[in-house]
Amino acid sequence: MSHKNGIDLLRDSFANKSTAFTEDEKERYGLVGLVPDVTETEDIQVQRVLLQLGTKSTDLGRYIYLIDLLDHNETLFYRTIMSDPARFLPIIYDPTIGEACLKFGHIYRQPRGMYLSITRRGKVKEILKNWPQKDVRFICVTDGGRILGLGDIGANGMGIPIGKLQLYTGCAGVPPQYLLPMYLDAGTNNEQYLHDPLYLGLRQTRPSAEALYSFVDEFVEAVQEVFPKCCIHFEDWTGSDAVHLLERYRDKYCVYNDDVQGTAGIVLAGMINAAKIKGTKLSDEKYLFLGASSAGIGLAGLLCSALVKEGLTLEQAQSQVYMFDVNGLLESTRTDLFDFQKIYAHKHKPTRDFVAAIESIRPTTIIGVSTVGGTFTQAVVEAVSGVNERPVILALSNPTEHAECTAEQAYTWSKGKAIYAAGVQFPPVHFNGQTFLPGQANNFYIFPAVGMAIFATQASRVTDEMFIEAAHAVADQVPPDLLNQGLLYPLQSGILEIEIQTAARVAILVFDSGLARVKRPKDMVAFIREHVYKPEYAAELAIETTPA
Numbered sequence: 001m002s003h004k005n006g007i008d009l010l011r012d013s014f015a016n017k018s019t020a021f022t023e024d025e026k027e028r029y030g031l032v033g034l035v036p037d038v039t040e041t042e043d044i045q046v047q048r049v050l051l052q053l054g055t056k057s058t059d060l061g062r063y064i065y066l067i068d069l070l071d072h073n074e075t076l077f078y079r080t081i082m083s084d085p086a087r088f089l090p091i092i093y094d095p096t097i098g099e100a101c102l103k104f105g106h107i108y109r110q111p112r113g114m115y116l117s118i119t120r121r122g123k124v125k126e127i128l129k130n131w132p133q134k135d136v137r138f139i140c141v142t143d144g145g146r147i148l149g150l151g152d153i154g155a156n157g158m159g160i161p162i163g164k165l166q167l168y169t170g171c172a173g174v175p176p177q178y179l180l181p182m183y184l185d186a187g188t189n190n191e192q193y194l195h196d197p198l199y200l201g202l203r204q205t206r207p208s209a210e211a212l213y214s215f216v217d218e219f220v221e222a223v224q225e226v227f228p229k230c231c232i233h234f235e236d237w238t239g240s241d242a243v244h245l246l247e248r249y250r251d252k253y254c255v256y257n258d259d260v261q262g263t264a265g266i267v268l269a270g271m272i273n274a275a276k277i278k279g280t281k282l283s284d285e286k287y288l289f290l291g292a293s294s295a296g297i298g299l300a301g302l303l304c305s306a307l308v309k310e311g312l313t314l315e316q317a318q319s320q321v322y323m324f325d326v327n328g329l330l331e332s333t334r335t336d337l338f339d340f341q342k343i344y345a346h347k348h349k350p351t352r353d354f355v356a357a358i359e360s361i362r363p364t365t366i367i368g369v370s371t372v373g374g375t376f377t378q379a380v381v382e383a384v385s386g387v388n389e390r391p392v393i394l395a396l397s398n399p400t401e402h403a404e405c406t407a408e409q410a411y412t413w414s415k416g417k418a419i420y421a422a423g424v425q426f427p428p429v430h431f432n433g434q435t436f437l438p439g440q441a442n443n444f445y446i447f448p449a450v451g452m453a454i455f456a457t458q459a460s461r462v463t464d465e466m467f468i469e470a471a472h473a474v475a476d477q478v479p480p481d482l483l484n485q486g487l488l489y490p491l492q493s494g495i496l497e498i499e500i501q502t503a504a505r506v507a508i509l510v511f512d513s514g515l516a517r518v519k520r521p522k523d524m525v526a527f528i529r530e531h532v533y534k535p536e537y538a539a540e541l542a543i544e545t546t547p548a
């Protein structure tokens with residue numbers, strides 16, 4: 001076995017221990033004199049990181065610092081973020097990641113992950129072989145078509161696969177060496193970036209869906225050959241690409257789309273808990289979506305599956321779901337709808353007035369997936385509060401400025417009646433002598449846990465049932481005293497344990513469905529724990545695991 005020595009070892013972010021190498025290691029690996037003459041613990045190193053973070057005045061500054069840390073010491077990066085997830089999630093992920101993406105070409109320092117351009121058609125397999133790790137289990141891939149609520153930002157969207165995969169490790173303990181962030185570059189229609197000299201993508205506009213899909217076909221097929229155990233996680237494609245590509249591959253390969261299925265899972269978890277608070281069932285509720293794109297369609301589909309499990313027929317379930325988009329209410333006379341939207345276009349007179357739609361449909365739950373900040377106006381919140389004792393208001397768009405309404409607005413305008421969650425974390429709200437705890441309906445409670453279950457079981461397919469099970473598992477882990485304060489989701493401080501329990505429940509389903517490719521263990525939680533990455537330096541000899 002070979003291993004790196006001296007300066008090469010210090011430059012290997014997987015193996016580097018920096019000031020924590022032991023005397024013996026320093027001797028053995030030619031490090032004497034190349035590092036300060038101390039042997040520190042991980043905890044002392046984290047203390048130094050926190051001190052340095054404390055000198056940064058913005059979250060973007062903290063983000064850049066942490067990515068630099070990751071570039072030279074992966075263990076210390078994960079140790080830091082896993083030491084306080086509630087503090088670090090908003091920095092390495094939403095909402096800071098949104099700003100980091102907008103400036104990606106400007107703050108870029110080191111390559112991370114892979115960039116695959118459509119101009120390389122015909123060579124994808126060879127290119128994938130350039131990746132140093134041979135056993136890749138997850139590729140998170142975007143084409144930058146619809147990043148968060150920010151629209152088409154092309155190559156700047158690469159921040160998202162990078163950030164999402166960090167959460168596989170940070171939230172659910174999937175070991176980082178198995179993760180590959182990928183930007184599939186088919187151009188961008190973003191004029192600003194096309195003219196930015198520091199932009200890092202192809203300077204061309206996007207091709208037809210047909211040309212794009214044929215390139216994605218080549219990519220997906222190449223992955224099967226080069227990384228046969230790999231699950232492909234699609235992230236932040238435009239709504240129609242997200243839905244179409246998922247349909248194209250889901251029955252043939254191990255793939256899922258987080259915006260369709262993961263977001264649906266976490267919102268479903270919130271709906272399950274909202275129903276618990278109200279003492280109703282999901283099937284007693286009527287749902288009105290603002291936004292009818294990938295997140296809305298994915299959620300509506302998963303929700304209807306959950307309603308069918310409660311005993312409704314699919315038609316009954318679909319009849320309880322209404323949608324409203326930029327062109328008004330989806331109703332049966334609309335001629336501009338995709339097939340996957342038509343199932344929610346019921347008989348109703350056309351309207352472009354969301355408040356009027358609320359007054360006539362009388363939904364119990366409104367769900368904002370519009371990407372447009374402030375669209376749940378005071379009039380909207382008052383209208384839904386007028387027709388409900390406890391209106392459920394989910395303002396899911398992100399980052400923060402894109403939320404349909406803030407927590408404070410929801411609780412104040414509804415006079416404390418709202419059961420509320422958002423896509424980003426808002427602080428607690430004090431109203432009329434009560435403290436309300438707004439939850440964060442973010443898919444980071446779901447996709448890392450589902451990922452861990454897939455990783456541990458080597459699942460051959462990803463199904464909607466796995467996301468429904470994850471939703472129930474997450475919902476079940478909110479303690480009653482917090483539910484009483486309106487909190488729909490578990491606290492982020494204990495996220496690793498929450499996700500281990502969730503992964504175990506999903507893993508049971510994977511085995512029950514016959515999709516596992518490993519032997520069924522007796523104790524599923526213990527089995528998941530065996531797979532969990534620990535942010536600790538490897539014992540000396542494990543340094544020899546430098547990528548072949």
Ligand SMILES: O=C([O-])CC(=O)C(=O)O
Nearest residue numbers: 094148149236259398442
């Ligand atoms: O990344 C997030 O925070 C949630 C998400 O998937 C999206 O907005 O596309």
Ligand SMILES: [Mg+2]
Nearest residue numbers: 148235236259
């Ligand atoms: Mg997304």
